[in-house]
Amino acid sequence: MISFVNRVKTIHLTFAAALLVVGSFFAPAAHAQAPLKIGYTSVEYVLSQMPERKQIESDLKAYSTQLEAQMKSKQTAFQTKLDAYQKGGSAMTAVVKADTEKELQGMQQGLQEFSSTAQQSLQQKQQQLLSPALDKIQKNIDLVAAESGYTYVLNSDAGSSPILLHGPKDGDISDLILKKMGITPTAAAPAPNAQPAQQSSATKTPVAPAAAPSKSKGKK
Template identity: 65%
Template sequence: MNLVKIFRLTLAAALLTAGTLAATSAQAQAPLKIGYTDVQYVLAQMPESKQIESDLKAYNTQLEGQLKSKSSELETKYKAYQQGEATMTDIVKADKQKEMQGMQQSIQEFQQSAQQSLQQKQQTLLKPALDKLQKNIDVVAEENGFTYVFNSDGGGSPLLLHAPKEGDISDLVLKKMGITPGAAAPIKSGPAPMTSPTPAASGASKTKTKTKK
């Protein structure tokens, strides 16, 4: 699962929903001053990003281990079925097939549940970093008289198509957090979506179809 995409989508939603308004009553009377920041650029340089990626990978590995265990159990059942199929009565065959298909369904349900759990884990891990980023954007905006601050990254769909360089407060936000601005370090891809092992399951389905014939 790509953490860059996660960061973009989550941040775009957070910043757009709340709207990064740093206007005070005094600023409201002052000339309109609009700024912008690339939240992906800033997040990539926050130390929290590495920890988030590490924790997310560990959690994904845990879920994959459970999925692998369930799959291995089904694989074992299917191999035993293949070895004894010739001597099984139709009733026993039907019972074994039903059991394996139930296990396959359980695996699929676990996979869906695990994906949802992984997304919730991402949101939980990201929240402190998002809150910190939002707080510092607000402070920088207030200190520099910006009435509004937009996200120039926009989760793949930039909200800002053209603006003067002096309106970019990204480096100011980084400095406010005590981070020396630099080129955004590439964030490695996060955990890949789990895929449900299906060799045994598909084999069981074929066997059932064959039996119906």
């Protein structure tokens, strides 16, 4: 259910980079007569060097933990109800048994719905937390491009659009962007995993054993 519970330390920077429209890719017509100069940057790398990243990760982990706690609470309530049904179902009347099975089915459906909405909520929270940092990166990309005469600035991160397949090293303005923000570039952070995170086993929606078929209602 919650993709970042176990992997929030390696926040999906590819997702963050995809949110950012890097540079003025569609330059005004006034630039048409100027010499064409193309630069590129890795938004993932720039973001990984920013001090804001630690706070983003911390806030996202806290939010993820809250969602996981809610899910576990719902799972516990469901399991308790299911255990009681499995232990005492044989002694229930047909009416009580049918009502209990219906309640269990409703609880299971509620778990599945919560799993889906929690994932969406976590993605929205991630976007909300990343937005200020991405805006800051965009602002400094624009400043560096204007000062250095770049007509276009592309994103070299895999999975983003546009994707830079090849370029000269002197066209990489990533460190210039960091310096513009007052950040001393360090060694590149480990490449982020662009594959979707696997669902945490602790937060998967439990699947209840098939309930016994409801019998026709009779008198208690």
